[in-house]
Amino acid sequence: MDNHSKGFPKSQVFGFVLSLVLTFAALFVALKTSLSFNTIIWIIGTLAIVQAGLQLFMFMHLKEGEDGNSQTINVIYGVFIAVVTVAGSIWVMSFGM
Amino acid sequence: MGIKWDRFFITGDPLILGSQIAILLTMIGIVVLVSYLKKWKWLWTEWLTTVDHKRIGIMYILVGVLMFFRGGIDGLLMKAQTATPDGQLLDAQHYNEVFTTHGVVMILFMAMPFLIGIMNVIVPLQIGARDVAFPQLNALSFWLTFSGAMLFNISFVIGGSPDAGWTAYFPLAGKEFSPGIGNNFYAVAIQIAGIGTLMTGINFIVTILKMRAKGMTLMKMPMFSWTSFVTSIIIAASFPILTVALALMTFDRIFGTHFFTLSGGGMDMMWVNLFWLWGHPEVYIVVLPAFGMFSEVISTFSRKTLFGYKSMVGSIVGIAILSMLVWVHHFFTMGAGPGVNSIFSITTMMIAIPTGVKMFNWLFTMRKGRIQFTTAMLWALAFVPCFLIGGITGVMLAMGAADYQYHNTLFLVAHFHYVLIPGVVFAVFAGLYYWWPKMFGHMLNEKLGKLHFWLFVIGFNMTFMPMFFLGLNGAVRRAYTYSAESGFGPLMLVSAIGAGILAIGFAFFCYNIYWSARYADRNISSDPWDARTLEWATASPVQFYNFAKIPEVTSLDAFWYMKKKNKGLKFSNDELEEIHMPSNSGLPFIMSIVFGISGFLLVFEWKIAALVAALGILICLAIRSFDYNDGYHVPVDEIKEIEYGWQNKEKGVEKHVN
Ligand code: HEM
């Protein structure tokens, strides 16, 4: 992604537009639909996570530099630990209900 | 805030009074000795302020030896108490304190310092680096560990020991049921040491990712460096959980919050959950570097490359993931329902797969090898069957339903000692016998080493094998006594005698250190074992800059092939360049003392004083941010002189191995 040297920052613009789309989609779901509260939370939560991932790649230079790979692995492992710790604890502490 | 002077010194128990006097005398003795020998300056410049990874490693190892002593005495006291029915040596309270401190000291202040110490000495050498990525941070890690260890250890003469088990389960460990300050020591001391460990983890991840010698791709890295790398990753993943859990515990105990209490909406099992979310990865943190050491030792003394290197790496990485997914097996009996318990039974049993892969790799490395039975290799050989017993009983315990029977019995105690002692203590001994010449320039005596080995291994099996059967017969853990009618007497006695033999074995180790320091031959080769990895490519003991010229790596077992092809070992003087090294700093030491003082005040719940002391920590941080000293350069002439000193000596390569 050497966009600085190639002139037009294609992927950044693409990421920016996609982020806008995702944000407005979330707004639309929350304000303009009559889905149940639960469904809305799930949908906008998912959209948020997708957007966080997108921004990591498009703007935070995750894959750039000499150790793009280890950074990607790092982030994935970090997310894995966070999910296991939080979701796992909730599941176990509710006795698996 | 109410200063509790009456709780300050523990009085009334002859054992503790004895220790108080002994500690006082030792302290006076050390001060007098150092002053008499005029060594204060030497101590300060060479050790207390050092940022050299090898010296820091040696200090870690020293802490490990001392703490093994402390934890071992606790173990012997317990064994002496339960040697006969209705023993009178310790009362219930004292027994509780002893098994609590034994567990904490052994895991956090014996196993961790030993392993991190050996990692410190060896990993930078193995990957061909001149130091770790953040040398001063490394010193801070050590001094925080030291400060935490000391704070924990003074608990039994000042203020009282923690007594709620090394797991410190709530509600017992809370203020309601343990109003004394003993458990404050637990919360604060482990916190301080844990911060140090977390920083070590980060430091080693960066070191291994960024500072490998030219040509050493990850898949050409020696196995011990691999295991240290994965261990560091697990540290970075799991220690924050401990930090948070201990902080919440501190809030509960000292500031009256209700995270884990029974009343006020607290959740006592949440402590258990968080504790084991850290606690299970912790056992892999201690056992993985040990696996790495065995890999090096077995491959060196079988004269073969490690069998199945790739599968070994794969299984270690697999363990890094699986180890985060099994924590509930420590509290199956909480009764979380069949869904939870079955999932965690299965993940736990799955860990046996990568571990089995490793076992076979070691066995196949030895197959058709020309095995040399050095002391280091003996430890590795004994490890295989002993650890297997620990592993198989582990799979038995992994079955949630069956665990309702084994839970809380001596069967479990036997199991985890069969995992931890072969998996950590044997490994540390193997590593020390193997790397001792690298650290000190002389070998440990092999004859004394073999005595140490046999006594320790026989003693170990005799101590813990009977506990399996006692446990199956219903002997519960953490019980200070039992009646004659229970029928536990004979096996308990065998076990106690075994502990005595084990202790004699350890005494031989200490004597060996002393004997070798005084009498061992100093004129040895820098590669006495004819070994395979880069740490042996430089002098023993290693010069402070490690390598005059960083070697280039083309294959696994780099040093072995350099010797075989006689390539890359020698360099001409005009290839030498100035070496950039980090300067010493007293800041880590001072900062850790401030940490210790602040922690001590917090333990006694003198909150304002603790806060004031904690300002000192911030001041140290600020001083560090304005520190522009970025090291010094070693001139080429000095390097030449040092290199000439060791490279051109005629020293027999293998004459010290029999
Ligand atoms: C030196 C020889 C050792 C002896 C004689 C010994 C003996 C014992 C005994 C008798 C107990 C308590 C049994 C009970 O519940 O009543 C115990 C508990 C324990 N030991 Fe050891 N042990 C030794 C080494 C180790 C090592 C090397 C480790 C760890 C690396 C270790 C870790 C533990 C832990 C974590 C506990 C549980 C403490 C608790 O219940 O809270 N021990 N040991």
Ligand SMILES: [Cu+2]
């Ligand atoms: Cu576990």
